[in-house]
Amino acid sequence: MVSERRDSPKKNxxxxxxxxxxxxxxxxxxxxxxxxDPEREKRRQLKLIGKxxxxxxxxxxxPKTQEVQPxxxxxxxxxxxxxGPANNLLQNAAKSETLRQVVIxxxxxxxxxxxxxxxTEESIRSRAGEVDMQTVAAEIKDSMVRxxxxxxxxxxxxxxxxYNTVLMFVNLAVFDFYFLxxxxxxxxxxxxxxxxxxxxxxxxxYVSDDLKDFLELILPLERDLNWDAAFDTLSEFRGVEIVDRxxxxxxxxxxxxxxxSEVLSLMIRHIDGKPAWTSQARVPSERIVEGYLNKLKTTTxxxxxxxxxxxxxxxxxxxxxxxxxxxxxxxxxxxxxxANLMFSKKMIAGFLHTDAINYMKAFLLDYxxxxxxxxxxxxxxxxxxxxxxxxxxxLSDAFHAVLEISNExxxxxxxxxxxxxxxxxxxxxxxxxxxRDPSTVRVxxxxxxxxxxxxxxxxxxxxxxxxxxxxxxxxxxTDYERPKHELILNWKELEAASDRNLKERMVEVYKKTYYFxxxxxxxxxxxxx
Numbered sequence: 001m002v003s004e005r006r007d008s009p010k011k012n013x014x015x016x017x018x019x020x021x022x023x024x025x026x027x028x029x030x031x032x033x034x035x036x037d038p039e040r041e042k043r044r045q046l047k048l049i050g051k052x053x054x055x056x057x058x059x060x061x062x063p064k065t066q067e068v069q070p071x072x073x074x075x076x077x078x079x080x081x082x083x084g085p086a087n088n089l090l091q092n093a094a095k096s097e098t099l100r101q102v103v104i105x106x107x108x109x110x111x112x113x114x115x116x117x118x119x120t121e122e123s124i125r126s127r128a129g130e131v132d133m134q135t136v137a138a139e140i141k142d143s144m145v146r147x148x149x150x151x152x153x154x155x156x157x158x159x160x161x162x163y164n165t166v167l168m169f170v171n172l173a174v175f176d177f178y179f180l181x182x183x184x185x186x187x188x189x190x191x192x193x194x195x196x197x198x199x200x201x202x203x204x205x206y207v208s209d210d211l212k213d214f215l216e217l218i219l220p221l222e223r224d225l226n227w228d229a230a231f232d233t234l235s236e237f238r239g240v241e242i243v244d245r246x247x248x249x250x251x252x253x254x255x256x257x258x259x260x261s262e263v264l265s266l267m268i269r270h271i272d273g274k275p276a277w278t279s280q281a282r283v284p285s286e287r288i289v290e291g292y293l294n295k296l297k298t299t300t301x302x303x304x305x306x307x308x309x310x311x312x313x314x315x316x317x318x319x320x321x322x323x324x325x326x327x328x329x330x331x332x333x334x335x336x337x338x339a340n341l342m343f344s345k346k347m348i349a350g351f352l353h354t355d356a357i358n359y360m361k362a363f364l365l366d367y368x369x370x371x372x373x374x375x376x377x378x379x380x381x382x383x384x385x386x387x388x389x390x391x392x393x394x395l396s397d398a399f400h401a402v403l404e405i406s407n408e409x410x411x412x413x414x415x416x417x418x419x420x421x422x423x424x425x426x427x428x429x430x431x432x433x434x435x436r437d438p439s440t441v442r443v444x445x446x447x448x449x450x451x452x453x454x455x456x457x458x459x460x461x462x463x464x465x466x467x468x469x470x471x472x473x474x475x476x477x478t479d480y481e482r483p484k485h486e487l488i489l490n491w492k493e494l495e496a497a498s499d500r501n502l503k504e505r506m507v508e509v510y511k512k513t514y515y516f517x518x519x520x521x522x523x524x525x526x527x528x529x
Contacts, residue, residue, distance in 0.1 A: 045275035053266050058258065061204065061267045068207055068267070070199035073184035075258065076214075080177035081193045082251045083169070086234075086242045088191075090170045093237070100288045102237045103163045106229075107155055115147040119300045124307065133308050140300060148293055156289045165230040167284035169243075172217050180210045204271035211271075212279065215264050218255050219281030227252075312522055316355075319519040323512060324362060331362040334416035334423065335455065346433045348444060353455040356523035360462055361413065363516050364406035372399070375509050376469070380476065383497055385490040391472070398468040405462045412454060422451055456527050463520040466513050473510040477503065 050063035060072035093099050108116070117123055118140065128136050151159075178190040183206050184199040227248065234242040258264065269277050317327045335357050343350030376399050386392040415422040429444035479487040480503055488494070495502045 042273070042275060046270060046273060049266050049270050049275060053263070053270060056261065056263050056266075058261060058263050060263055061270070062201070063270055065201075066204045066271060067201040068184075068204045069201050070184065072207075073181060073197070073199035075254070076177055076181055077197055077199075079172075079251055079255065080181065082247045083173045083175075083243060084177060084191065084193060086169075086173040089238045089240070089242060090173045090234070093170045093174075093234075094167055096237075099166070099233070099237050100163065100292060103166065103233050104159055104289060104292050106162075106233060106236070107159050109150055112147055112150040115143050116296075118143050119147075119296060119303075121303045121306075124300075124303050128307050128311075133304070133311060136307075137304050140304065144297060144300065151289055151293065156287075159289050160287050162226060162229045162233060163288050164284040164286055165225045165227065166233055167286065168217070168220055168225075169227075169230055169234070171282065171284075172221075173242075175214060175217060176210075180207060180214075183207060204267065208268055208271045211264050211268050215259075215268070215279045216282040218259050219279060220283040221252060221255055221259070223249075223252055223256060312526075316519065316522055319515050319522075320359070322515050323359075323519065324366070329359060329362045331365065332358045332413050334420070335413050335451075339416070342430060343444075343448070346430060346441065346444065348441065348448065350448065351455075352452045353459060353523065353527065356459050356520065357409065357413070357455050359516075359519060360459060361409050363512075364402070364409060364462075367512055368402060368406055371505075371512070372469075372509055373403070375505050376473075379494055379498060379502075380488070383490075383494055384488045385493075386488055387486060391487060395469065395472040398465045398472070401465045402462060402469065405458055405465070409458055412458065416451070422447075426451075459520055459527070460524060463517055463524060466517050466520075470510060470513040470517060473506055473513065477506050477510065480506070 053061050053063045058071065058075075059069055060075070061068055105113075105116075118127075124136060124140065127139070178188070181188050181197070181199075183202055185197045188197055189195055228245070231242055231245060231248075265277075265279055268279075269275050320327050320329060332354065335351050335354055337351070337354045340350035340354075376395065381392060381396050381399070384392070412422075414420055416426070417423045418427065425447050426444070429447050432440050433444055434440040476487060479485055480491055485491055491502070498505060
């Protein structure tokens with residue numbers, strides 16, 4: 001290993017303490033001596049750099065021949081033996097989300113760790129099995145506020161400092177020492193840290209770029225950084241001790257000595273013939289806490305939303321099974337999800353209420369025009385003797401309103417056929433869309449808005465009128481069971497006219513109405529969002 005220098009190298013009288021920058025008097029004299037010739041001044045500066053390198057105690061470079069010496073290779077090999085074993089373990093570590101998580105979680109309090117457990121999908125699902133989703137969402141929001149509050153300014157700064165220190169070591173560990181060392185000894189083997197190398201002097205041009213890359217990495221390295229915290233993090237990240245910490249301290253001391261001497265910068269200037277060249281330190285300045293918290297918040301909210309959707313879908317399936325006897329219901333022909341493929345190619349949402357319209361069309365055609373009509377219109381309204389006309393009129397109005405909607409939904413669906421009124425409009429609008437020209441999309445979007453608006457209006461109106469019908473049916477069932485009837489006075493005659501038990505028919509239709517309204521309300525809530 002290159003020995004540590006106990007004192008700073010003597011500086012050339014023509015240079016300042018920065019090593020490589022010229023003294024004030026020398027710069028003044030150079031203006032007159034060079035006669036305004038830039039090349040002459042450049043050669044003079046390079047000569048001074050060469051003199052300084054010749055006096056340098058670290059014999060890394062021979063200015064007269066511009067050869068890099070074996071001593072430099074030995075320095076690199078000593079660093080390689082210390083950090084090289086971590087190379088394979090830390091490939092792509094700088095991009096690892098897990099590494100960021102390890103750094104952050106190491107600074108969490110016990111309370112924060114307990115709160116974080118509440119944000120897992122398993123925990124949220126478990127809680128959702130005990131209370132409604134609205135309560136779950138409120139509890140999670142409260143826990144998240146307390147969790148976020150644990151990351152005060154001091155904690156955030158400590159996390160970021162630790163992570164950036166980790167990145168400094170990672171960058172050094174993944175530096176291609178093997179590629180560099182092979183230029184000095186072609187027989188050297190990668191990851192053979194007990195090898196006895198036989199380094200030779202080589203032309204400085206072969207390693208100039210390598211020196212620049214290496215210098216960028218070592219400029220920010222300082223002994224007073226919290227290396228133990230960084231190595232604890234990496235050990236947790238990979239499950240093994242990444243580096244011999246005592247060896248690292250020795251190497252870091254040597255690196256710091258080399259850096260302060262500026263010998264590498266002087267070498268690069270002399271090799272490249274650029275006396276004014278300066279290196280830029282590659283200093284990591286990542287801020288990882290905000291991104292971590294935002295991702296945690298987004299993931300947790302997505303989990304809650306996922307469970308909400310799952311519950312709604314289960315409810316839809318249950319209601320569909322109760323109403324239709326199956327979850328597979330297909331009645332619409334043109335206002336369908338399949339038709340949306342045409343719009344998705346144009347990056348447009350398309351038809352928004354396909355499921356609701358499909359269920360509504362099926363309900364109105366399969367049940368309403370038969371079972372509901374026979375019970376409500378043909379029996380209760382036509383044959384019933386009502387105590388008050390206003391009550392029967394309200395039921396009649398609601399019944400005929402839904403009957404009209406049943407006709408409208410069929411016409412609406414048919415109008416979207418290729419040769420239908422709306423179908424032709426949409427086809428023309430789609431044909432006018434030009435890729436990457438937003439103005440051409442407006443007509444298509446406006447047409448779809450009108451189509452979806454009509455669908456939403458039918459869904460809302462149908463549900464509203466069915467609620468009115470359901471309320472009247474409930475009152476009629478109650479009236480039927482009373483000893484003294486108040487709404488319909490001739491229940492016995494109606495019972496005789498019915499082909500089966502009248503109460504059972506009313507209860508059956510009421511339940512169908514109730515469940516279908518619930519189904520429509522699921523979609524109505526989605527439309528409001």
